Amino acid sequence: MSSEKIDAIHDKSSGQGVDGKISVSVQDAESQDVHINLGQPGQILKLDKTGLPLVPQPSDDPSDPLNFPQWLKIAILLQVSFLALLGPLNQATINPAFVPLAAHFHVSTVVASYQTTIAIAFAGIGSFVWVPLANTYGRRPLLLFTTLIAAASSLGSGKALTWSQLIATRVLNGLGTSSFFTLGAGMVSDTFFLHERGRAMGVFTVFLTNSAHIAPIPGGFLGQFVSYRWCYYLPAILDFTMFVVMFFCLPETLYLRGSTPVVTDKPILRRMKLWGLRPAGKHLKASDFFRQFIMFKYPTVLLTAFYYSVTFTLSSILPAVTSATLFRQLYKFNASQTGLALGLGTLVGSTLGELLGGIVVDRSMYLSRKGKKDGEIVPEVRLQGIWAGAILQPIGLLVWGFCIQYKTPYIGPTMGFGIMCFAIQIISTVVYSYNADCYRPQTPEIAQVLNFGRQTVGMTTGFWAIPLGTKIGFQWMAVTMSLVGIVTFLPVVYFMFHGKTIRDKMGAPSYNRSL
Template sequence: MEKSSINLEEEVKPSEAPEDAEKNTKQISQPILIPQPSNDPADPLNWPLALKIAILVQICLLGALGGLNTAIINPAYGPMAKELGISTVTASYQTTVVIALNGVGPFLWIPLANVYGRRPIYLFTTLLGFGSALGSAYAKSFGQLLAARVFNGFFPAAFALGPATVVDLFFLHQRGRALGAFTVMLTNGSHLAPIIGGLIGQYCGWRWTFKFAAICDAVMVVVVFFCLPETLFSRKKTVETAERSSVRDPFTMKMYISRLGLYNKNQELDLKLRQFVWPSINMVMYPSVLFPALYYASQYGFASILPAVTVAHIFQQFFHWDTLDIGLGYGAALTIGASLGELAAGMVVDSIVKRARARNGGKAPDPEVRLQAIWTGEILLPAGLLIYGFTLQYATVWIAPLIGMAIACFGLQVITTTCYTYSLDCYPQVGSETSQLFNFARQEIGMTFAFYTIALADRIGYQFTFLFFALCGSFLAFIPILGLMRKGSEVRTRMGAPHDGESRLN
């Protein structure tokens, strides 16, 4: 097992041998571990890297599965609307309901996860996703379908709980890549969904899209039950032990099995009613969380959710595409754009932080340094939106708006990784509450597009509609981000840490 803690208090004494001095010098040059792990082998920070990565993969899959459940039906709006006797625009409302409840559900799940553990929440919500997806598949009317989709909307706890789990497992200097992997899977879950949904909807019917989602949910229930240990851990009770001894017991299979229980009550925290809403709402008071959340949410809505709820109608109208064409076309464009964007985001952010650390004498730079990486997304995302809107309005070839989608989604992924890592680095002690606010803003802003986008575009034209969206996201929402780049550190120092920080275990 790799060594996780570093003794930073040792000094190189004159009487030491040269090889000892060299060893100590190398030791001091290593990055300071934040937070400092305890000596308890049950502390997730001390777990083997392979186990941490295995857990991260499961969290990423759960995040992607939430997007899959939400968006897999999107290419099949046409046949579903025909069978249920509704319009394709009305058919999109069942996806809108799920998107809205994706943002509300974590207000229930996060407080429960902070008290009873991450694992039981992941298990229960994935089981809920299975049951509600199966119910959607067998709905006999649009009303029954809406009812089943309401329950499905509460499923993706990983949307907000995933970043908190990353904070449980990884040190500060490791979280950027871990969060990058999570966010790209979170984004691409809803992008891969239409590819799968288009194929299934075309050849098996729209009901089988929900059946496929239910099968995936059932598989993840089994995987989580056997392979996802509890990551919630309180380091407060192990401080004295860590001070007495620097010897750590190895992580064993028995210890792993002990973390697979169905119930893990945190004895230091009691569940209170105010914990269900107030901790996340309280984060609105902190500009380093509020403004990145609003900027990210608006851009995510324009570049990801907007195509999801409108593309079936638009591409049937302009290009007469069927279910399979729609799923393959826009699903592939968004997936490719997001995947390439995450590769670029990781390289850009890592390079910026590395240079800043070198200028800072090896010390971790202020989180505001990460915001410099946002410029790539700030330029490319509105460019993609404009390409999409103008090429639709002036009836170009079908590939042109898809290229616009891909460019916008490339920029979105850079913005996503940058905003998430910045806000979590500012207040790591309230990681789950910060993630919950991000998730709520993203889903509630995004759920509104289905109600007015098509009508607005028919009235003023697609070119001016998407010009309006580009100005809202990349001008109005970006102004506060510029303020954080200049004064973010001063504002955080003046405001101090969040008052509800003691309610979180980090």
């Protein structure tokens, strides 16, 4: 970075605060676009490899997650990403095996899908408990605890002897896995700088999105050739395996900015403790369980979350909960064939979408900052990367609906799956990255809003999808749902041009600012 650019940044500093530290607000601090803490007076501004200021500025504490070596950051990203994959995997592995499940419990295949719907619903509720606890006691102990809940409840689902027992264990499984989506996103934000966050969030969301697409592949073969019970046993085994890996390999990333560094010659090893890392002065209060609802009042969070929830439901959950029934009726597919058709098509689409999504959003942010003298950061730049997903999502839905209605060869709806999942991966990466940039300290709460919306909207799919398509025709259902997706996208377009103004008027949340 040139001396002129550094001088320009320092010229915009707000001087010494009450703690004697110098800070820079690249934009209005109330908008929380960027608030760079420069540390003590005279401390050198830390830059990235392109010469732009690191955002956020890391402390001099070696146990600060921003100062972790890159290999450890990648290890953390892979662990929380795989954990995010296990969430929908717990819920969706059974989907291709609805026929044997329904036969065993003497219910219809539509009713059999309700146990997935219930798990999805409670996966949207549980995080309202886990996030406040994790913000006080740490991400690591909460993730370990909830992973054990997920493993035990999934094992219990496989052992269930009655329908009511199965439903009860699925409720517990949804509650346990709910932390995987929210706390994992918080750990990504804790660890990576702004210029890395888009790609890191892209990796996280590709695991999250692809989980429901991978799940039908083993689920179909297990349901057909072994037993539907193994569609629950497999996630239980993977949950427990992940618990062991995280116990030995996942450090705590909760860190209070401005806290006094703890003198130790093994800072990373210290972060592997299960307790004793609670930030000084941080105590759990009843109000902490209600603070997370504050994020619902911010239009940029609420409306982008609603658009994401609708498109995720139509692009990922809709194929997952309807394929077992429709592919059996139309193509006489067994469980393993349904799993392969659903899993491979969606997996290829999501993977290709991630190759485009994460790179594009990070590159657009870099070019935007590079072109400004003071390195000004406007998160709305991220939203420009959403166009490919927004255009392709309704196209894929229409391909799926018309192919189902007119009984084309199975490759038709499978191509529709792939297009939709290509689109939703781009949408997911952009929405997660944009909101994390707008309100970084509140990333877990934002992930909670996204998770709650996705799970709440998605849980309804099993109740209306096949009945609606049967009544009005799957082609008209696809047209209707495509129009719904386009309407919910309109606020996102508005935010591209006026999002900063809206955020400036709303101000920034007052809690978690030191995280």
